[in-house]
Amino acid sequence: MSVTDVTNWLTEPWLEHSRALYPKLVEFRRDLHRHPELSMQEVETTRKIREFLENESITILPLDLPVGVLAEIKGAYPGPTIALRADIDALPVQEETGLPYASTVSGKMHACGHDFHTAAILGAAVLLKKHERLLHGSVRLLFQPAEEKGTGAQAMIEAGALEGIAAIFGMHNKPDLPVGTIGLAPGPLMASVDGFKIKVRGKGGHAAVPDAAIDPIVAASAIVGGIQTAVSRNTSPFDRVVVSVCSFHAGTTWNVIPDTAVLDGTVRTFRPEVRHEMPDRLQRIATGIAAGYGASVELSWYSGIPTVNNDAAAVDIVREAADGLRLTVVDAVPSAGGEDFAHYQEKIPGCFLWMGTGGTEEWHHPKFTLDEEALIPGAALFTLTAVHGLHKVKAE
Structure with missing residues (x-):
């Protein structure tokens, strides 16, 4: 030109x-x-x-x-x-x-x-x-x-x-x-936008006898708060990361402890290195918390947009x-x-x-x-x- x-x-x-x-x-x-x-x-x-x-x-x-x-x-x-x-x-x-x-x-x-x-x-x-x-x-x-x-x-x-x-x-x-x-x-x-699902497996039972069950709702509730440490304690404060649990499903009625609870959420990051580390971080934190309650977890990761x-x-x-x-x-x-x-x-x-x-x-x-x-x-x-x-x- x-x-x-x-x-x-x-x-x-x-x-x-x-x-x-x-x-x-x-x-x-x-x-x-x-x-x-x-x-x-x-x-x-x-x-x-x-x-x-x-x-x-x-x-x-x-x-x-x-x-x-x-x-x-x-x-x-x-x-x-x-x-x-x-x-x-x-x-x-x-x-x-x-x-x-x-x-x-x-x-x-x-x-x-x-x-x-x-x-x-x-x-x-x-x-x-x-x-x-x-x-x-x-x-x-x-x-x-x-x-x-x-x-x-x-x-x-x-x-x-x-x-x-x-x-x-x-x-x-x-x-x-x-x-x-x-x-x-x-x-x-x-941010990049990825999704995750955490399935918490416990042991169902009667609401009146919680000691005979492994309550996945209690374990999943602890995981909701616990995975925030993936941001506050496992990620540099100079890296912008957002972890949000947006869906929590468990149980079918008021007096039965269910076998499972399911959490769905999203992770948003700005650096590829941080993005690639997040699945392992969430897996490690959720597994540790669940184990403390005698429960186990399955984490599914859904890669979204960069x-x-x-x-x-x-x-x-x-x-x-x-x-x-x-x-x-x-x-x-x-x-x-x-x-x-x-x-x-x-x-x-x-x-x-x-x-x-x-x-x-x-x-x-x-x-x-x-x-x-x-x-x-x-x-x-x-x-x-x-x-x-x-x-x-x-x-x-």
Whole structure:
């Protein structure tokens, strides 16, 4: 890309261009919000995205998945291919916002703002298409299903969505940041998410004769508290680890000590070394506690999504774009939440950022809202990020 081309891009009034699109993006976002679809059920959402892109003469690429959209804007000059990703699924949450465009589907809601992500990336797609004559390379658009299940990114990868991609960029709205502010940080931003099941085996009996039984409920209750030492006493205080037991099932009636109790939970970590150590730590602690009660345990471990780990050079690309738009950039505070954007980053460099949306509640809350004005800096930022990315990265 020549200096002249870069200057043309930098001097374009991108926020003004984005603001001109605002009514159209709001209309699209609200339509998705009214009609949320759960993971791998995003049939109408997929159709609407395709229709929007086709109306803008943006090329739809083949994607061997029942839901999700892959599209591409090819520049006038040769160069690398950059990817912009949005997730498109909703949650099984009953909306309580009272908004005039609230969900019309009982028990389903865009309570995580994926409708916002989708609309913002569509805005960037429109701006990039209108200026494709200046592009040195191509911009691929990934509208990914099933982020909430943590399976959509891997499905997109297996379908070939990353082929030829040099770098990828994505975002999550952040209700606690004001509109016009973004959070950026290199390195770990969101935790890996793994699951576990601990089955505690005791000996059933009569509730009136506990000495003749081995009560798995008592042993399991001690394990719930005891496994917290995997964080407080077995892990460095400089490593962020969260262990949560979220399900406890035992027994069938009020006067019978059962044979077994089952605990289900999640472990969230930020470093691969710590992640790999956690199954053995939980096994060791649970086994020791159970043995003290005469019980035994079986631990099952379910590997989930890895850590969102931002590439420093990719972060710099976004920072440069944000500076060009005069957005406020703050240090991103890491979240123990998980994001399957991490699967893309295992394959290619990428940056995941926080986009300030000035909302009232946190993600997944039934009263979750956001300030739609954030669509303006959102679309502009990803437009300029793509341009800077094409200029900075090497072709795959």
